[in-house]
Amino acid sequence: MDKQISAALDRVIDGVVAPAAAEVDRAGRFPAEAVQALGEAGVLGLASATEVGGAGGGLRDAADVVQRLSSSCGSTAMVVLMHYAAVTLIEAYGPKQVRREIADGRHLSTLAFSEAGSRSHFWAPLGTATADGSRVRLSARKSWVTSAGHARSYVWSSRAMAADGPMTLWLVPSDAEGLTVSAAGFDGLGLRGNDSRPVVADGVPVTADAMLGADGTGLDAALGVALPWFLVLSAAFSVGLMGSAVDEAAGHLVATRLAHLGQSLADQPVSRLELGRMRLQFEAARATLAQTLTAVETDAPDATAQVLGVKAICGEAAASVSDAALRICGGAAFRRELTLERRFRDSRAARVMAPTSDALADFVARLACGLPLFDGAPA
Template structure:
């Protein structure tokens, strides 16, 4: 991936820059990306050139130095226009958090400059959505070299990213439950192992990948051997869950806005009344609006909890994606019903948002897993029992 960063946006102009990219590139191509299942390369490159892929990178390496709140706002606005593009950028920022914490300076600088797209490679065929239980192996191959072997089931931007934050069993048995590696995309033995023809997020490139005798230097290890689960829980999980919630909010908010336009702009010829004149329609619309605004408030509180180090920050992070996944599924479904047959036409954009919203419930950690996590934390139990660590 190559890009020339125009200028890294500050917190005050990042959204103005984003709106320009959305207007010029992302919105015009959203329907085509969805219909064809094509990776949104032009949109991703435009975001990179605008400095938005390096938004959270440290200023020390030339990045924007922005926090999670600004990035969440970017993801929300992208999701309102193109879910596939938003998911690619979401996974990039979740992986960037690890690279910023433990990766080499040259890769950090490349991300900051908009010349490097990264992503997470956690889910595996053997453990599915239980990302905390890898089955892929890491074995010493001599001369400070490590061999990685794995079958990854879902990797966003597979074959499109420049690197993968890769999970495996530890290099040394007993070192810990998981180790993370930074795997370059051009590594021999790394391959995309299938296509993606999904219900929604059709352009996000979530495809299986395999590592078959993939060799990386020992220094490709991120953090220490066996510390990957702690890194995943303390670094990756907050970024992923919060940004995923912002993604859901963007979809829900745009669905409510479209439903509102339909109710106010559609008139029944035989009565002369707009759809909004019906009390039942107004009630149903109000319920969608209230649920979306409630999610926005909860997401804002979660970000505040993280920023201020509140005692309930971990609980809020776990709760927010569970809330967001159910909210966006229900709100997009309700918007489809409010708009009736019109919602089934592609040009309204509601059916695309409806399909894209289905991913939140099943994307690891799934809603069911999050409910268990919330129950564990809220009753004083550890997030994962020892069998899963």
């Protein structure tokens, strides 16, 4: 990663992200100040090409950003993660003006794939795109869209207009006529500041050139361009969260005394053993992430299998580690005097964000058996 951007990221985390993390979580407040600061620091433009003024960063750079952010604030990390996933498609197919705005840190984007009717099966959109003279009208009920009330654009999926493919992608301005973001803010177990809300399109008019790629090719683009970034960055999110949980749990064990024994919690073999197991899980997940990044960069023969598995591996490890942190730190971890209860809640998101851990395990099994990833798809 560019050294200037890396140093600026550290300053934003220390000065803006970390101090606000508890309030962002408590109030379910979108981290607008952090996002603005990250834009000004060049972080939002990290994955944009240098030709439009971006940093030209790759997947490893983006994973580093997400991992560092999630160690302080899961909500902010998720906003940036979804932005990067959307940017991959905008960089590949989007207009240069929007790409320049993103590179300049003035444009936050996000994915709008999941729908109320098909839920986590993002590969099966029910929303439609209908020709209307020189325009196209989009109609859909998107179920959960990160940064819904703050993004300037959505990378939007619909059924194909006329082609045989299952999906077409669009770049939709968030202020488009007929687009409605749910008035009720996000009130979930974890990631409470990520402003994930339903978005409804009721005949939203867009121009034909809002299409990203060709009609019917959206699933190929989503799987080949955006999904690897989403899966790997989700793993980086989990690794960052795990690292902070392990460090805080260790600090608590060392600092907390059992006065009647004249010992710390770290002197207790059972607690120490549990902490050691947590650390081993963290190191294994971190190594898996690093190995997957190398596989992608070197186009290794098993890169696809590693990419499909890394989110599930690291997400399940984060859930396990954060659960263990609550056990060994006791009552203090259930209260907000430590950040562990927030880490515990945030870690659960990886299991249910599409593709879910179960879906990814099935994808990996299908790949191993030589079966198509999706029922009805050609082998």
